Amino acid sequence: PCQLGADDWFGLTEHGMLTSTVADAVVGFSVLAGRRPDKLVPPARLRVGVSLRSPVRGVSPDAPNRDAVAAAGRLLAAAGHDTVPTDPVYPTRLGLQGIATWFAAAAADVRAAGVAPRQLQRRSRRHVTLGEWAQRRGYVREADRTAWRERSVNFFADNSIDLLLTPALAGPPPEAAGWSGRSWLANMSANIRYAPYAAPWNIAGLPSIVVPVGRRPDGLPVGVQFVGPPGSELLLLGVAGQFEMQAPWARHAPGYPRVGTGSPATA
Structure with missing residues (x-):
């Protein structure tokens, strides 16, 4: 992994794409890699680990997110892949290290x-103060991230799996209701509890992709996360392409105006 630097949030940030089709994601990935777009081919039979275990103790996925993982498992089976229960072990210290790095990155910014x-919001001042403290105490260390990355890479080999399937989120996104006026603790708790699944693999620097698999009962889209070992980007995109072929998703939200037409989308 690259050297930790404040300009990349100590290794937590990376360039990526938000697209509405897998083909666009392939082009975006190729641009970032500095090469011509690859031609995706259907992946050979894969062994995919499936886990609902949350990296945050006391947090579990709600029913729509559990159903999304089950739906993804059926799509994998229909595409000829095998699924097996495979729970990663998320050490408590990993969460503490990740949070300390998050604090320190904000302080560096x-x-x-x-x-x-004094120019910051009250919640941001608390965040920055804790970031400065974390750095002074030596809680942001490249050695910790390297150790977790090695453990994460070994997880795939030790369990003989090609990819890992998890929920993308644990629950619905928090309501947009004046969070800037709420306490630092309320902001932290809400963020950590609804979106715990991406952080461990972000810290490890492993490739991942989120794929839509339907809608929640409240109408919001729901997706799942696939994580792979180093170099598995095209494999992840290939599986996403199989999902798109089997269960295509709408490219536009209902009622969203199409650019240049002034008319609402019907897809």
């Missing part, structure tokens, strides 16, 4: 921008 603490 504030320093780089030359922003005075």
Whole structure:
């Protein structure tokens, strides 16, 4: 992994794509890789680990997210792949290290921008203060991230799986209701509890992709996350392509105006 630097949030940030088709994601990935777009081929029979285990203790996926993983398992089977229960072990210290790095990255951004603490919202001041403290205490270390990355890579080999399937989220997104006026603790808790699944693999620097698999009862889209070992980007895109062929998703939200037409989408 690359050296930790404040300019990339100590290794937590990476360029990626948000697309409405797998073909567009392939083009975007190729642009980032500096090469011509690859031609996707259907993956050979895969062994996919399936896990509902949350990286955050006391947090579990709600029914729509559990159903999404079950639906993804059926799509994998229809595509000729095998699924097996496979739960990663998420050490408690991993969460603490990830949070400390998140704090420190925000503090580094504030320093780089030359922003005075008094100019920040109350919740942001707390975040930055804890980030400065975490760095002073030596809680942001490349060795910790490297150790977790090695453990994550070994997880795939030790369990003889090609990919891991998890929920993308644990619940619906928090309501947009004046979070800037709420406490730092309320903001932290809401973010960690509804979206815990991507962080461990982000810290490890492993490739992953989120694929739509339907809608929640409240009408919001629901997706699942696939994670793979280093170099599995095209494999992840290939599986996403199989999902898109078997269960195509709408490219536009209902009622969303199509660009240049002024008319609502019907898809």
